[in-house]
Amino acid sequence: MQKKIRIKDIARLAGVSAGTVDRVLHNRGNVSPKARQAVEAVLKEVDYKPNIHVSALSLKRTYKIVITTPNISPGEYWESIHHGIRHAKEAYANLKLTIEVLTYNQYDIFSCMKVFRQIAEMEMDALIIGPTFHNETNALCEKMDERNIPYIFVDSNNEGACPLAFFSSDHYMCGTLMAKLITSLIPANSKIGILQAVRVGNQSANSTILRKRGFMDYISKQERAYQVLRIPFSVEEPENNETYLSRFFTDHHDIPGVVVMNSRGNYVASYLDNNHIHDVKMVCLDLTAPNVEALKKGQIDFLIGQEPEYQGFRAMKTMLEYLIFKKPVNRENYVQLDILTLENIGFYKRFNNILS
Amino acid sequence: MQKKIRIKDIARLAGVSAGTVDRVLHNRGNVSPKARQAVEAVLKEVDYKPNIHVSALSLKRTYKIVITTPNISPGEYWESIHHGIRHAKEAYANLKLTIEVLTYNQYDIFSCMKVFRQIAEMEMDALIIGPTFHNETNALCEKMDERNIPYIFVDSNNEGACPLAFFSSDHYMCGTLMAKLITSLIPANSKIGILQAVRVGNQSANSTILRKRGFMDYISKQERAYQVLRIPFSVEEPENNETYLSRFFTDHHDIPGVVVMNSRGNYVASYLDNNHIHDVKMVCLDLTAPNVEALKKGQIDFLIGQEPEYQGFRAMKTMLEYLIFKKPVNRENYVQLDILTLENIGFYKRFNNILS
DNA sequence: TGTATTTTTGTGTACGTACACAAAAATAGG
């Protein structure tokens, strides 16, 4: 096992000084063709990997990164993403790094437009976006493209934009997986209730629609015929949901399984529990605090996790390494779809472990 | 947000030099009570976190760590653990670190004894053990205790030893989870085939036995009565297995589900496939290459993953941070039990991502 | 050819920590 190669070693091998190697590595110019060639020849031979922690240590300039996502509520999905972002920042503690967070109301397109307009004018080195409204996001991205500011998506990709990368679960496959799980829990040829929030003013393809498509495609490919029934639900006007659910479960008192395609599964679980409706199998989404509680109580049977902390962590880490070390970036990054049950939920605290 | 506090800052606040702070931090002695008190007072006030990458950079001494596990085969469980260990080493690239790997035949107690005797005499700073034979492992650990050499277990804890820590899945809960999954796939009150390798010469509790117990406890708590049938199988004498399996599935041609409690699930899957026996649901263990292949082909329905890379990674990382930075250690560390299906297996390449 | 200007190159310092070594202070022994 050979020793790690340093800038000084490259300099010696190329017959130049460390300063020249540094100039070649960072494309700072002011290098004679001869010297550049000599250094590049050595670089081709050896596997030089800069020590990124030392780099960060000696880095003089400061970076500013802006984060914009839907508003954050404690214990919910978007908080986990921000958690991951903060952890990545801590992993590069040496860096002089400023982070500015601007959130918007994901159910109010005007709130989003206002925040995005503000961001479009801000000074920054990079942007991380949790997209919700398709067109508004693309409008912001266009402005960033003009200004040559790199951006990365978390949670979903936004078709039409040119991000440096995105970190997201495969929403279509998520729907397929939910279909597989619910059909393994309920009798053949039975009814399935499906809850899928539709966002007002956002007609375009979003994660929920992709999930639904994955779900329906799986169901239709099965030999057994299931009857999929939509459960009315509104995130914007929660006061109506009690009525919606009550009406649905009265009409379909024999329904054996329910799938919730957004993170509000706990809402249905509580309704069923409060009304002493048991024996309804549930497959839900996201490890929000109330969902995890419902899983632990046995109200939810399978919960799908989308690694939000990890998404945030990787997005930030990727952005930093791109900005500072010009590290090449993978554009498409799909995270795990974790299947959680009462039995294995207790061991899922990965993020607390990784970076503590 | 306040700036990061450095040794120099502590020195200034305590009215001493950086050298004295260093001596207090590392317990190097030669500090007057007055100076020690002053420094400790400041340390109590501020939240000093040493920059571990810089520490490693300026560390003079070299460390030697010995690893012992069962032999490594490509694409199998123990290779993944070693993979994780190597990645942790790379994360501390600054460190002058020597690793020596000594493996033994996990089906041959004499091989284990021989290797462990050798290890007992070796010079080292720390030891990482993948235990198989209970008593032999404890004998080695006693010697390590005498010599004051810290050791960490991966894969399982070994009752009776005093490790610095262990990284393992909860084998009992793993069995419970497998029971939950197989019963969700097969009709009520049916037969279940269970394959569980018993290791010759190792009568004591090991992971497989714990899994079996978790499995049986879950089954017996169910309202539905399942008939659990043991499938004969021998890892040591694989030439007999064809006969064993053939006899079993002839006797029980109507069996709807099989659970494999070791990592050889693919063996049964292949047997069933070769003999055109379909409609047998399978729940198996470990993301070995052949198991993953069988899952992707649809021969296995659920595969349980035990995060072997992560176990190895964390064991090594924990040991290094303990040795060098005296970082306090959590003794009990249970990893995730990942549930894999055809649908979500494609996204499980976490380790490649984390540290690339 | 000589001087001014530009380009190229090498050297030195900072970052935060560990540790060696020298300097200073405290203590012991006569």
Place this chain on the structure above:
DNA sequence: CCTATTTTTGTGTACGTACACAAAAATACA
């Protein structure tokens, strides 16, 4: 009180990288 010894303290250097600045070489122009 003086010297020898021990204890305590401060200073300087190394680690690998980024970058500022000075030195050297090359080029331009009269």
